[in-house]
Amino acid sequence: VKTEGKGSFRFFESRFFEAIRTRLETEMELRRALDQHQFVVHYQPRVNLAAGTASSMEALVRWERPGKGLTGPDRFIGLAEETGLIVRLGEQVLDSVCAQLATWAREGVALVPVSVNVSPLQFSQSDILALFRSASARHGIDPALLEIEVTESSMMQEGIGSVAVFRQLRELGIKLCIDDFGTGYSSLSQLQKLRFDVLKIDRAFVLRIEHPEGDTLIASMIAMAHALGMRVVAEGVENRRQMQMLRTLGCDEGQGYFFSRPVPAGARQPVGEREFQP
Numbered sequence: 001v002k003t004e005g006k007g008s009f010r011f012f013e014s015r016f017f018e019a020i021r022t023r024l025e026t027e028m029e030l031r032r033a034l035d036q037h038q039f040v041v042h043y044q045p046r047v048n049l050a051a052g053t054a055s056s057m058e059a060l061v062r063w064e065r066p067g068k069g070l071t072g073p074d075r076f077i078g079l080a081e082e083t084g085l086i087v088r089l090g091e092q093v094l095d096s097v098c099a100q101l102a103t104w105a106r107e108g109v110a111l112v113p114v115s116v117n118v119s120p121l122q123f124s125q126s127d128i129l130a131l132f133r134s135a136s137a138r139h140g141i142d143p144a145l146l147e148i149e150v151t152e153s154s155m156m157q158e159g160i161g162s163v164a165v166f167r168q169l170r171e172l173g174i175k176l177c178i179d180d181f182g183t184g185y186s187s188l189s190q191l192q193k194l195r196f197d198v199l200k201i202d203r204a205f206v207l208r209i210e211h212p213e214g215d216t217l218i219a220s221m222i223a224m225a226h227a228l229g230m231r232v233v234a235e236g237v238e239n240r241r242q243m244q245m246l247r248t249l250g251c252d253e254g255q256g257y258f259f260s261r262p263v264p265a266g267a268r269q270p271v272g273e274r275e276f277q278p
């Protein structure tokens with residue numbers, strides 16, 4: 001029994017060091033990726049459910065790893081946050097978004113606002129206001145073309161719930177969205193105090209919309225959001241039935257594979273075009 005225990009300890013030990021090594025390697029790779037600008041931004045439209053046209057887009061980062069193809073954010077955002085590299089990553093994403101908006105403007109493409117995911121660490125460890133101001137100025141774009149998404153669960157972290165910063169961002173014309181709503185524990189008073197413009201209902205609720213009570217839950221979120229003056233976006237809309245139910249419930253906008261997957265900037269659909277048949 002004793003030798004067995006020792007053996008399993010060695011096994012555990014080697015797995016433990018292996019995990020640390022992989023982590024260190026990925027962290028080094030992540031640093032190199034930032035130095036070499038290996039991150040690309042894909043765009044997913046948010047569709048106005050009444051009009052059937054794209055009202056804005058969400059910027060979603062991907063890592064173009066040499067020889068390894070595209071890696072999704074779920075594989076590296078966590079480590080980027082733990083290592084603090086998320087601040088530089090966030091700067092590169094915003095710079096890329098502003099550059100793209102400037103390119104579209106030059107090409108005469110109709111512009112819609114782009115929403116950018118912002119980590120709570122960017123609020124606590126960098127000057128978000130200065131970042132958004134300088135990035136938009138550098139590329140000569142109107143900051144009102146930018147929106148910020150913060151997740152509901154990050155609202156509990158320090159630094160994010162600053163009324164003053166939110167007000168200054170809003171003065172620049174930047175809209176604020178609360179992301180993944182329903183998965184965190186924000187209070188009504190917080191929502192009211194920070195005056196979010198947009199509430200995004202998490203995909204998990206849209207998945208259950210056809211289950212008993214699923215629609216009542218969404219209906220009450222929509223009622224609450226509207227009462228607080230927010231527009232409501234449903235995330236993860238994958239089929240027509242979900243889209244139709246959401247529209248019936250009074251949801252303003254939808255986002256999901258039913259309309260479009262996130263696509264590279266070049267593959268973007270013209271805004272004026274009807275993107276789906278209601």
Ligand code: C2E
Nearest residue numbers: 060061072073074093117118119236237238255256257262
């Ligand atoms: P999120 O902000 O909730 O973004 C929505 C995610 O759902 C995206 O995953 C999107 O591709 C996916 N999605 C969209 N429509 C559908 C659908 O109909 N069905 C399903 N199953 N999924 C759908 P993605 O691109 O893998 O991003 C994952 C998360 O990574 C994002 O969740 C966001 O929290 C984070 N993220 C992405 N880009 C950035 C960034 O630039 N900065 C930071 N801090 N986080 C980012």
Ligand code: CA
Nearest residue numbers: 058117149179
């Ligand atoms: Ca988001």
Ligand code: CA
Nearest residue numbers: 179180200235
């Ligand atoms: Ca979300």
Ligand code: CA
Nearest residue numbers: 151179180202
């Ligand atoms: Ca999410």
